[in-house]
Amino acid sequence: MKLVYFAWVRERIGLTEEEVELPAGIVTVEDLLHWLKGRGPNYDAALQAPEIVRVAIDQEHGDHSEPIAGAREIAIFPPMTGG
Amino acid sequence: MKLVYFAWVRERIGLTEEEVELPAGIVTVEDLLHWLKGRGPNYDAALQAPEIVRVAIDQEHGDHSEPIAGAREIAIFPPMTGG
């Protein structure tokens, strides 16, 4: 699965994108964020308050409770500030 | 006192403006409209439903109950349709 990061999530993790193999048991966005947070201090810094980050599944906004099975690209980013 | 007319009020009366001497007892806009209506068939046609015409006293919108003493110019016109 491809993960892409934007703004301060990208900066703190130190990557714009990466391919990951998800372990068994990762069903929802929430599971994914919890798992990512444990991958190292950079991920921990980016996801200190996982409830505030936003997620897009294949370029559509998704809730944290949404299942991620079948997704090709999941984006993680701060609340948007365009406009 | 100067009276000025616009749009279909002007057309029906057949004048753009006129100077009038008001008889005693004309206190409010309503009195003025009632008196004007009796001045001839053209005025009667313009003021068939005097409650729908609008009035400006010295270029400020005025209610029909407003006194007209001291006014230099009173305008009578249909509801506005600009914009």
Place this chain on the structure above:
Amino acid sequence: MTATPLEPAFSPRVRVTAERIDIAAEIDSMGGGGAAGALVTFCGYCRDEGGRLKALELEHYPGMAERQIATIAARAAARWPLLGALAIHRYGLVAPGEEIVFVACSSVHRGAAFEAASFLMDFMKTRAPFWKREHLVDGTVGGWVEAKDTDEAASDRWHRL
């Protein structure tokens, strides 16, 4: 310079004209100088009414038209934190596709600019002394356009808000 809280830091600009309105130039003239974050414009056009209309004739009350629009604009500037406000209304013959009225409001944030522009238009419709008459393509002069209850309702809502 001292100012009471309700006095805006600028004067709304108002114009009543028989000339075409150069929208691009008017928008340029609103240049916020770096303080404005938002500019809302409204342009009202003469519709062709399905090809039936040759032109709209706009009669106005010279003097009162400028004064009323200036009053409306000053009320908008007192009610919202605007950085600029412009209102232009044409009179005379206006062909389909041509602009009749143009309003622009700038502010730091978008809410004020949207509301003030909408307010200005609602009151231009119901308070500015202009009257429209239709000139038809068949050469006849149609009737005077009737005022719409929906325009009265639109301006009334600002008293409740």
Place this chain on the structure above:
Amino acid sequence: MTATPLEPAFSPRVRVTAERIDIAAEIDSMGGGGAAGALVTFCGYCRDEGGRLKALELEHYPGMAERQIATIAARAAARWPLLGALAIHRYGLVAPGEEIVFVACSSVHRGAAFEAASFLMDFMKTRAPFWKREHLVDGTVGGWVEAKDTDEAASDRWHRL
């Protein structure tokens, strides 16, 4: 050609670009062809923040940005009887006084154009994947701009209306 009632007779136009936006040309491109009586435009500018700001850097999610704006514009076109809709958002470095975002909506009557343009902007703020960071005149790169609760509230109100 058949159309369901909710399907608009036009396609909203959407653009995500690093280039300047030529407001006059974009307004020209909305030309209503005689049917439109109302055009509302919104332009969002980069403020200078009292001289502190050198530029805003706008990061975006390519692909999703266009898709999200198109979705927002399609919702506006389904909700209001529009004759045209245009939404443009810049990315990259934007200097104070330059435009960041431009929205235009045309319709027969003004209410729909005002509401749709305001709706579009509220959802551009909260749903389009863009993020702003400040570059300061002292040469440092400031923090990421924080999302505002007022923007969330502004977009939420459309669910209640």
